[in-house]
Amino acid sequence: MSPGARTRLPKRRGKLSRAEAEELFARLQALNPKPATELEYSSPYELLVAVTLSAQATDVGVNKATRRLFPVANTPQAIAALGVEGLKPYIATIGLYNTKAANVVAMAHQLIEQHGGEVPRERAALEALPGVGRKTANVVLNTAFGEPTMAVDTHIFRVANRTGLAPGKTVRAVEDGLLQAVPAAYLHDAHHWLILHGRYVCKARKPDCPHCAIRDLCRFKDKTPGEPDPVAT
Structure with a gap:
């Protein structure tokens, strides 16, 4: 049509x-x-981080931050190595960046310790991650893994x-x-x-x-x- x-x-x-x-x-x-998210990402983990950062922020603002962050750290191991204080300068332009930095780093550690550094495809496992609620889990399940x-x-x-x-x-x-x-x-x-x-x-x-x-x-x-x-x- x-x-x-x-x-x-x-x-x-x-x-x-x-x-x-x-x-x-x-x-x-x-x-x-062929609609798509306006968040920029190249892996399920980058999407998970971007969606976590997008709470009470615009996709445009998140993309500006992740364009600086992801070339430096785009895996749980790299984010964990940055630590909270190392992550903050990259996302300081995003609202609630102190809380988000703590959540993203804690999330990285949990992914390494419980999921071998991979983003889980199960809702319960996603929602158990720091800073991840039902909406974020739904975005990741739909956009990264094709779930309806x-x-x-x-x-x-x-x-x-x-x-x-x-x-x-x-x-x-x-x-x-x-x-x-x-x-x-x-x-x-x-x-x-x-x-x-x-x-x-x-x-x-x-x-x-x-x-x-x-x-x-x-x-x-x-x-x-x-x-x-x-x-x-």
């Missing part, structure tokens, strides 16, 4: 129907067939609720709802499509509704006024 080809579906209230969810992802896929997980950040939480794709009051409720609502064929890439849509189109303060490819499907009542983009209708 081309971005200009739209399937007209009857407008409804509340949660999107299965047909509407299918149409939503078909459109997002047409616009961006759903990492819900503020962007995805907003898009899931506004559109009616998977309304929920908590992050976990939205995650569980998305795993049920996203058609299986789109589940692997859904995380990237939704986060990019929230970052660049369905923005928090002023969503760019006139240029939104899924505007007619979306349940958001307070759409930003403006003439719809012909390509997005």
Whole structure:
């Protein structure tokens, strides 16, 4: 389906129907067939570190830091050798860098001691690492290992609720709802499509509704006024 080809579906209230969810992802896929994280990495370990550093920070800011860090230290052994004080100068431009430095170094030691220096592919093992929560584990499982997980950040939480794709009051409720609502064929890439849509189109303060490819499907009542983009209708 081309971005200009739209399937007209009857407008409804509340949660999107299965047909509407299918149409939503078909459109997002047409616009961006191969979505990817904007964090820069070349190994599962680099991704794990980058995602850990990205909490309450922008991907742009993290990439600037890791471009300096990874050429010097991009393995658990190298990070452990740097130590907390050695790591801090590389990530000092990132928010909460003191805590993050301590977590990343402790994580490196745990990976060496318990996993032979490799990033584990199991959720429980990932979540047991210092500084790694469910969202970070989901990103690593999905992006590094191809698992059909759903990492819900503020962007995805907003898009899931506004559109009616998977309304929920908590992050976990939205995650569980998305795993049920996203058609299986789109589940692997859904995380990237939704986060990019929230970052660049369905923005928090002023969503760019006139240029939104899924505007007619979306349940958001307070759409930003403006003439719809012909390509997005």
